[in-house]
Amino acid sequence: MRLATLRLAGFKSFVDPTELHFPCELVGIVGPNGCGKSNTLDALRWVMGESSAKHLRGQSLDDVIFAGSGQRKPVAQASVELVFEHHDESGALQGPWARFRDLSIRRVSTRDGQSKYFLNGTRCRRKDIADLFLGTGLGRGHGSTSGTRSYAIIEQGQINRLLDARPEELRATLEEAA
Amino acid sequence: MRLATLRLAGFKSFVDPTELHFPCELVGIVGPNGCGKSNTLDALRWVMGESSAKHLRGQSLDDVIFAGSGQRKPVAQASVELVFEHHDESGALQGPWARFRDLSIRRVSTRDGQSKYFLNGTRCRRKDIADLFLGTGLGRGHGSTSGTRSYAIIEQGQINRLLDARPEELRATLEEAA
C-alpha cells in the first residue's frame, strides 16, 4: 500500500482545489519558507484522523480552514481526500484492504467543528478510518487518534523530541511499536 | 568592548590548550557535526558565570571537564580565559572598564565542583564578573547568573524558544531588556 494522490480544497493555505501526486517510493517536496510545504503533511495527518488542534499547529480545529489572505476571503469548509495505491506489481490487491478495488479516504470539516469522514465515497465514522491503519505502524490500538502521531510521521523540528523525552515516554514509544 | 581571544584547556572536547581569535566584528565558526563548535559558545557562557549544568547541556557541572575519548584519559580540571579588546580607534579606553589597561576573565573548575574566578589574573568572586556585564544587555540586575541567558546569546535550536514562551515569559524577557 502506498500514497497515490492528495486532493485539498480550503485546507490551510490551499484554498483552491489542489492535487499532489506521489507516483513512486521517493517523493521530495520543495519550496521557499511559508509557501505551504508543512501544510501538506498536516493535511495527511488530518485526513487520517488527527483530532488535536495543537498537533496541527492551531489553537482550535477550525484553524485548518482557509482563514483568508490579503486578497481572498475566508471559506466555510476544508476538504482533504487521500487516494491509496494498493495493487502490487501483478495487479493483485494485497493486504487487509484487498476487499476494496480502490481505496480512498476523505474528511470534510466546517466552522462549527463538525467533521465528516468518507471511505471510498461512503460516509463512515472516524473509527473506521483509524481501524484501517491498525497494526501498520501508523495505527495505534489504544484508542487515541489514529496513528498520526506515530513514529512514521516526523513533524518539522520534532526529530529530537523522541530523544528529549523522559525515559517513561521512550518506553511508551517502544510499546507502540510492539 | 569586544571579544578578542578565547583560551580553552580541558573544557569539553578542547582537551589540549587551544586559542580562538576574534579579530573583527564578523567572525564565523564552521566545521562538521560533533566537532566542537557549540562547545566554544558553552565556554563563553561558562567563563561569564553560567552556573546551570542544564544550560551547558550537562547533567552536572563537572560535565564541562574533558571526560576522555577513545584514546585519551579524562583530565582533572577545565580552564577558560576570555580576553576583551576595549580600546577604541584612538587607543583610549572607553566604557565602564576604562580603569583597566587590559581586561581578561578566567574560570577554572575541578571535579569537586569548585570554581575559581580571576579578573586580570587576580582571584575574584563570581559576582565581580557578573557586575562587569551589568546593564550591557548581557548582565541582568536581578541576581541570577550573569547575562549568559540573555537575548545576546542564542543557543542551537533555541531561536524559537523566545516565541514558544508563554506571554508572561515574553514579558520577563522584555523587562530584562529595560
Added chain:
Amino acid sequence: TRARFRETFEAVNAKLGETFQQLFGGGEARLELQGDAQLAEQDDPTQTKQDRWLDRGVVLLARPPGKKISHIHLLSGGEKSLTAIALVFAIFQLNPAPFCLLDEVDAPLDEANVGRFCAMVQAMSARVQFIFITHNKTTMELARHLIGVTMREAGVSRIVEVDLDAAVKMLDE
C-alpha cells in the same frame, strides 16, 4: 517600574516593526498586551488605562507580506525563526550588548531570507560584534574572519585557520 516597562514595550514595539520589515521585505509585526483585543471589545470603564500595564503577559502578532495577521503559532518554521530574530535584533538595537553569539539560527531559512538576515547582521556590525556558527555558504561569506573547528583526532577538538574556500570544502568533508 510599571512606567519603565511601558516605555520598553513601546520602544521595542516600534523597533520590531522596522526589523520585521527589513527581514521579511515587507509585512508587519507588533507586540500586544495579552487580552488587549478582548479588552477593547469589552471597553470596561472600571479598568483604567494605568492598570493595563500591570502584570499582563505579552503576545506577538506577525503578518508576513501579503498574508493576514496571525498568531505566531500559525507561521511556518522559517517564518517563526525569522520573526524571533526580528524580536532579538529589535531588543538589541535598544539596549545593545557589545557582542552577539548565534548558533545556527539560519538553519531553517531559505536563501532569500538568509540574504536579508545577512544584510541586517552586516548593518548592525557597525556597533555590535557578531560571532556566528553556521553551515550555510551565504552566511559564511558574511564573515570577515573564519574559524574552522575539526576533530582529526576523534573526540579532541582543534582549531584550524580557514578561508572561504577551505570552509566550503569542510562542509563537504
Added chain:
Amino acid sequence: TRARFRETFEAVNAKLGETFQQLFGGGEARLELQGDAQLAEQDDPTQTKQDRWLDRGVVLLARPPGKKISHIHLLSGGEKSLTAIALVFAIFQLNPAPFCLLDEVDAPLDEANVGRFCAMVQAMSARVQFIFITHNKTTMELARHLIGVTMREAGVSRIVEVDLDAAVKMLDE
C-alpha cells in the same frame, strides 16, 4: 505484555545497533532500562530478572565513532538528530509502516551525514514509501519525483511540477 515489551526492546536494540552504525559510519548505540547500570552495581539478589522489565523507563546511550559512550544530551545538535533518525528507522524496520513522512529532518546535518542518511532512505525505499520536505540539494537528488510548492499569489499555495534544476533554482528564489 511484559514479555512482549521485552521482545520489542531486544529487537529494537539489535536493529538500532545496525542503523546507528550505517548512519554514523561506525560507533555504537544501545537502549538500556533506566537504572540498569546502577542495578548491576548493586547486584541486588532480591530483584529477580523478571521484575526488571516492569515499568522501568528506557534510556538511550550512543557512541559516535572514536568517542566515549555517553548520554544523548551530551551529543551535538547534528549527532542527536542523526541518533533520533537511527532509532526511528530501527523501529520502522521491525514494524514497517507503508509510508514515512519526514519534514526537514536533514536540516541539522552536515554533508557527510546527509549522504549516509540518503543512502539509508534509498535502501529502505524498497519496502517503504518516503515523502520528504527538504531544503538540501543532496536530499533533493534522492527524490525520483519532486513536488514544488509556491505562493505566487501571497497567502495561496499552489503546486508546480519541478525537475531538479528548477527545484535548486527555487532554493535561491
